[in-house]
Amino acid sequence: MIGYGFSEAGGPEVIDAIELPTPQPGPREIQIKTEAIGLNNRDRIARQMGGSGLTVPGYDVAGIVSAVGSRVTQFSKGDRVIARTTSAYAEIVTAAADMSVLLPAAITAETGVALITPGVTGYRMVELGKIKAGDTVIVKGASGGVGSAAIQLAVERGASVIGIAASRHETEVNRLGVEHFVAYDRGNPVDELRQTVDVVINAAMNGLGGDDDVEMAKDGGLIVSVSHTEPLLSRGVRFVHTRPLGGSEVGRALQTLVNLMAQGKLTVQVGYVLPFTREGFIKGHQLLDDPRHEGRIVIKVSE
Template sequence: MLAYGYRKFGGPAVFETLDQPDLKPAASQVVLTTLAVNLNDEDRIERLGINATTPLPMIPGHDVVGRVSQIGAAVTDLPVGTIVAAHTEHTYAEQVCVDADSTVAVPDNLTPTQAVSLITPGITAYKAVRYFADIQPDQTVIVKGAGGGVGELVVQLAKRLGAKVIAVARQSHADELMALGISQFVAYDHQDPAHVLADSGDVVINVSLNGVDGKADLAMAKFDATIASVAKHLPATSKSIRFRSIHATNAISDQAALQMLFKLLSTEQLQTHVGYELPFNLAGFIHGHQLLDQPHDGRIVVKK
């Protein structure tokens, strides 16, 4: 089979086609014939070699939708031909081998592109809202980074829980976020959110890149608020803040999160924004990583 990866770290041009042996499943595994892959910022960070533990050569990728093509001897409830999604590793390949119990069936009315675009950002958003922030009805929730893929989903999920949602993003995202029914929009490139929203939030969720500007999060939070952020810590404060650093957790399983997200998406109770659909070949993956390296609008999906 063909896979797409790199033997050295660097820019998108490090990608090459890697000829790999066909995969064989262990007893509890299945092999997927890949239909679509979602590209994430984590893939870019790995490619740049920022994480010293990234092995070489590397076949990157964490989100896949594929058709079950082989099943292990112990797999009895996942027929060949079933289209499933998985959050796993090494998905930039024509075949992906995964544990059968880590897969989630894709509803018939969702395309592989729609489903795969929801995997990493959806799991992150769902756990941020339901576990880390633990949003309750009627709370005022400020979402920082609301214009990004995770942020738009956080906005929608928080609204479904009955929260009053205030979105903080670049002005260019105003129309799309207002269309989601938010209570207020603050453009950080036109106003200072820390001033406009001072002491306003019962919950502040920061899913902007690296959880930037924790001081602003503190300024926007009420005295006894919850702050959930992708940052690892907050600056010192006299406020009585419950701080939760958003990270990978099994407190809610990826499968449970995806099942709910697919249900909401398939019944039009949730929207996902795919900005780019690229061909499943070397040029497509290089182009996808060129987009990851610059500001872009919407999810980047490589598909067959």
């Protein structure tokens, strides 16, 4: 079968087609005939850093179950699924059954695969924030994949959400259900939001602006951030770094996300759908390298 990967660090041009053996599912795994692949920043980082030998990147896949492991009971051959896995840049992949969920017919493979990483991360941040009805929540990076998922999940829980993003994204962020929008390029949001909220979800690039997060949280408030660096805390404000979910936690998160999407309560922006070719992956990684790109990047595998 055909896959795509690299054997050295470098720019997008190091990605090339590779002939790979077809993976067989273990007892608790499923084999998936790939229909769509979601590209993520971790793929870009892996390419830039390289590795020891051949690397086939990718974590997010949507497709059709083509075989099931001996101990798998929740899936059958022919099921449509999305899954979190590894080495996803391939025509056929395997994934742990507990990190896979059924994809309803009403949701396209491209939309479903675009949901996986930002949706699971947004879910994790809302869970860590223990967000509940009546809370006031700021979401920074509100127009990004993680931020937009976090907004919709917090709104679904009954929270009052304030979105922070660039002014050009005001209309799209308002559509997500925020009660108030603040543009960071029209002034410092701290001036308007000082000591305002119970929870700050910082899904901005690298969790920038941690000191501002402290200023915007109420006394005893909580910051949930993608940043690995804890800001200088005061007034009883707490900080937690969000880490990736694993195992069956991923499956539970994906099931929640898919259910909400099927009910029309959760959307994801697909910005680019590219072909399953070397040129498609190179273009996808060129977009990943450009922080100005907007929307999820998806590779579609044709029949």
